[in-house]
Amino acid sequence: MPKLILVRHGQSEWNLANRFTGWWDVDVTEKGVEEAREAGRLMKAKGVLPTIAFTSVQKRAIKTLHLALEECERLWIPETKNWQLNERHYGGLTGLNKQETREKHGDEQVQIWRRSFDVPPPEMPKGDQYDPGNDPRYDGIDVPQTESLKLTIERVLPYWEGTILPELEKGETVIISAHGNSLRALVKHLSGISDEDITGLEIPTGQPIIYEFDDAMQPGERYYLKDS
Numbered sequence: 001m002p003k004l005i006l007v008r009h010g011q012s013e014w015n016l017a018n019r020f021t022g023w024w025d026v027d028v029t030e031k032g033v034e035e036a037r038e039a040g041r042l043m044k045a046k047g048v049l050p051t052i053a054f055t056s057v058q059k060r061a062i063k064t065l066h067l068a069l070e071e072c073e074r075l076w077i078p079e080t081k082n083w084q085l086n087e088r089h090y091g092g093l094t095g096l097n098k099q100e101t102r103e104k105h106g107d108e109q110v111q112i113w114r115r116s117f118d119v120p121p122p123e124m125p126k127g128d129q130y131d132p133g134n135d136p137r138y139d140g141i142d143v144p145q146t147e148s149l150k151l152t153i154e155r156v157l158p159y160w161e162g163t164i165l166p167e168l169e170k171g172e173t174v175i176i177s178a179h180g181n182s183l184r185a186l187v188k189h190l191s192g193i194s195d196e197d198i199t200g201l202e203i204p205t206g207q208p209i210i211y212e213f214d215d216a217m218q219p220g221e222r223y224y225l226k227d228s
């Protein structure tokens, strides 16, 4: 049965500092490194070993992938990086402290920006200090100025359907190392979660989530590898 492993990057520097991150390219912390390694040790212990890997173009996800693969002795597998697996773009909130933003705009507004299905955060002004628009990794890409979960889904799903799903159909064990909201986008699709209920779904850092696909390529119930 083809298996899909989803892992959110280990704790990042801005997870620790409680800052909105989005497309800003922060590193993992020491704790994040350990979370990533632990994910790899768990995959090894459970015998769930990826044969092909996908990740974003952001170093917290790339490093998490490599650390996990190193621990389960799978650094050699083919790996593809694509911006469509990036974190949701946090617009003008990028770089701000989440608690200070709550104090300024109220808990309810911040919760809407963070978890509503289709309300995007305010746009990031062009040329903002956190605007990745001129970064060579985004050459030829229309970098968004903000993204809701809905907009994130609109660029994650074509990549899932066009590039990742065909690998599962071949029988590969696929690992995707990505981000809280690009993974929420995928889980919403795979688990058929409604626009309302997706607001309550959180994806923890460094915890492999598994989907097993049947012969008709229908995903079963997702579960945490640690609970299997």
Ligand SMILES: O=C(O)[C@H](O)COP(=O)(O)O
Binding pocket: 019, 020, 021, 022, 087, 090, 114, 179, 180, 181
């Ligand atoms: O981009 C970020 O700030 C985090 O990775 C995810 O943030 P969230 O939990 O506010 O969606």
